[in-house]
Amino acid sequence: MTNIVLFGKPGAGKGTQAEFLKEKYKLTHISTGDVFRFNLKNDTELGKQARVYMDAGDLVPDELTTKMLIDEVNKHPDTNGILFDGYPRTISQAKDLDVFLTSIGSQVAATIALEADDEILVARLLERGKTSGRIDDQDEEKIRNRYQEYNEKTAPLMDYYQEQGKFHAVNGIGSIAEITERVSSVINNL
Numbered sequence: 246m247t248n249i250v251l252f253g254k255p256g257a258g259k260g261t262q263a264e265f266l267k268e269k270y271k272l273t274h275i276s277t278g279d280v281f282r283f284n285l286k287n288d289t290e291l292g293k294q295a296r297v298y299m300d301a302g303d304l305v306p307d308e309l310t311t312k313m314l315i316d317e318v319n320k321h322p323d324t325n326g327i328l329f330d331g332y333p334r335t336i337s338q339a340k341d342l343d344v345f346l347t348s349i350g351s352q353v354a355a356t357i358a359l360e361a362d363d364e365i366l367v368a369r370l371l372e373r374g375k376t377s378g379r380i381d382d383q384d385e386e387k388i389r390n391r392y393q394e395y396n397e398k399t400a401p402l403m404d405y406y407q408e409q410g411k412f413h414a415v416n417g418i419g420s421i422a423e424i425t426e427r428v429s430s431v432i433n434n435l
């Protein structure tokens with residue numbers, strides 16, 4: 246299995262790039278944000294628990310998120326590899342992912358970060374908020390809170406993966422196709 250973690254601030258383009266990369270490399274795409282939103286929409290027990298955090302732009306608690314993630318991975322026993330989009334977002338999640346992947350004889354091959362300036366990303370999210378219906382995209386204060394969550398809880402993962410020699414950063418500004426090329430050149434050299 247070739248497991249890739251797509252990493253970046255909110256709105257960096259993880260979900261956008263994942264749509265192209267999953268086809269190109271025949272990977273199973275798992276977006277924790279998308280799985281949560283599916284549960285919110287269908288008003289499941291998990292959705293009810295996650296809603297309060299997501300609407301405020303907070304991270305959903307690790308235990309809930311990791312359990313959901315493992316359930317999703319287990320739905321694809323014959324996959325070539327997983328494209329993790331939006332997971333892990335905390336050190337605890339990264340450790341849980343390592344333990345889980347080791348238990349199935351696998352590991353993270355690479356973490357690829359899409360780098361972009363906060364102000365550009367805030368503008369992207371506000372733009373998306375006009376049509377997405379996402380409460381967390383419509384209010385600048387909630388968007389800023391997502392960046393604070395990222396800086397406090399998610400940014401330390403860069404060191405975590407750098408220490409394992411698995412961290413790769415690419416410029417996340419440019420056309421969507423240009424960025425797909427940049428990410429592809431990292432994957433092709435693994």
Ligand code: B4P
Pocket residue numbers: 253254255256257258259260261262277278279281298299300302303304305306310330331332333334338369370372373381391417418419420421424
């Ligand atoms: P996510 O769904 O992961 O949301 P995101 O960070 O906003 O999205 P992404 O980076 O994928 O941006 P996108 O491609 O869509 O998370 C939402 C919430 O779910 C979190 O706040 C949290 O509450 C919860 N959650 C999810 N995972 C969790 C976890 N592991 N632990 C705890 N809680 C978790 O791109 C954004 C916009 O930019 C789009 O409009 C796109 O069209 C545009 N865009 C993309 N690339 C572009 C480019 N190159 N140029 C111009 N625009 C571009």
